[in-house]
């Protein structure tokens with residue numbers, strides 16, 4: 001895996017407007033390069049990438065900075081994208097969680113990870129049906145992050161990354177290189 005995008009930025013202690021924008025831009029560059037996700041996004045966003053990046057910056061700022069400026073409906077926005085399969089969620093989460101982990105200190109990173117996993121889960125259930133089994137490792141990661149955010153757990157500690165193994169791969173069961 002090309003890890004250059006994961007290692008060349010020093011970790012931030014706190015989210016702020018500038019680093020949220022930088023995160024969004026780096027994440028969607030990575031998504032666009034991804035053989036599995038890239039085509040879905042380029043089909044949906046022809047001529048609208050700039051608008052998407054601005055919207056996603058507002059979305060994440062609303063969540064982590066409390067800016068409350070995002071006006072949209074996340075479920076509705078995904079409904080027309082008819083070629084989304086379970087493996088696309090695994091890949092999206094793998095890329096996003098790795099990207100966040102590489103750019104933020106753990107206490108800041110969990111502020112992005114918990115809503116990402118929560119919203120992914122609701123998108124998966126509405127897309128694949130309410131009896132769809134969310135992958136067990138994904139559920140376990142969300143539960144652990146919730147405990148950390150509600151203060152029921154000490155300062156977040158992420159698992160060690162022997163041999164630079166991508167952080168969430170063991171939780172969501174797919175490495176970023178798998179299709």
Ligand code: HEM
Pocket residue numbers: 037040041044045052055056059071072073074077078081084088089092115116119120123
């Ligand atoms: C399989 C995984 C996913 C795929 C393929 C995907 C794809 C897309 C695409 C193509 C759009 C642009 C829609 C358009 O403007 O026409 C979009 C919008 C968006 N996505 Fe996702 N997405 C995924 C997962 C997620 C997750 C987990 C989140 C939550 C953190 C998320 C949050 C959003 C938001 C906030 C928008 C903008 C909604 C709006 O228009 O107001 N997506 N997504």
